[in-house]
Amino acid sequence: MKSFRKELWFNVPTRRAFINITPQVEECLRESGVKEGLVLVNAMHITASVFINDDESGLHHDYDFWLEKLAPHEPVSQYRHNVGEDNADAHMKRQIMGREVVVAVTSGQLDFGTWERIFYGEFDGRREKRVLVKIIGE
Numbered sequence: 001m002k003s004f005r006k007e008l009w010f011n012v013p014t015r016r017a018f019i020n021i022t023p024q025v026e027e028c029l030r031e032s033g034v035k036e037g038l039v040l041v042n043a044m045h046i047t048a049s050v051f052i053n054d055d056e057s058g059l060h061h062d063y064d065f066w067l068e069k070l071a072p073h074e075p076v077s078q079y080r081h082n083v084g085e086d087n088a089d090a091h092m093k094r095q096i097m098g099r100e101v102v103v104a105v106t107s108g109q110l111d112f113g114t115w116e117r118i119f120y121g122e123f124d125g126r127r128e129k130r131v132l133v134k135i136i137g138e
Helices: 022-032 057-070 088-097
Strands: 001-010 015-020 038-043 047-052 100-106 117-122 129-136
Touching: 001 022, 001 047, 001 117, 015 057, 022 038, 022 117, 022 129, 038 047, 038 117, 047 100, 047 129, 057 088, 088 117
Parallel strands: none
Antiparallel strands: 001 129, 015 117, 038 100, 038 129, 047 117
16 A cells, blocks of 8 residues: 655635635656555635635635635624634635535546536635645555
8 A cells, every 4th residue: 555645735816716626636646656555635724724626716716705605704893703804704615615625536537527627716815825635555
C-alpha cells in the first residue's frame, strides 16, 4: 500500500471564488504512482471548501447567489462571531458546501461521473490557504 501527501496553496484575490483544482489533483495522482485506491481532497481552513460538481459558469454564479442568500455577508453586525471579525458568513458557507471529497482511483485515473470536477471554494479570500491531497492505494 502506497501513501502520498501534498499541500496545494491558494491565495485568492477576491473574497469568494470557485476554482477548478482537478488538474492539480490529477498531477498529485500521477506523482503518487497509485493505480487503484482513493484520493482525499480536504480544505484545511474553516472558511474554505472542497466539493465536486460541474465546471459551468452559470452554476458557479448560481452557487454564489444562493450562498449569499443563505448566509449573507452584510450586515456583518448580524453575526455574533463578527465581534472584531467579518467572516462569520464564510464559516457558514463552508458548512453548506463541505470540507472534503473522496474520489476513487481506477487504472491510475480519477473515477468521475461524466461532468464531475473537483473545486476549491473560497469564502474569505485575500490570504494564503491550503488544501490537503492524500492518496492511498496500490
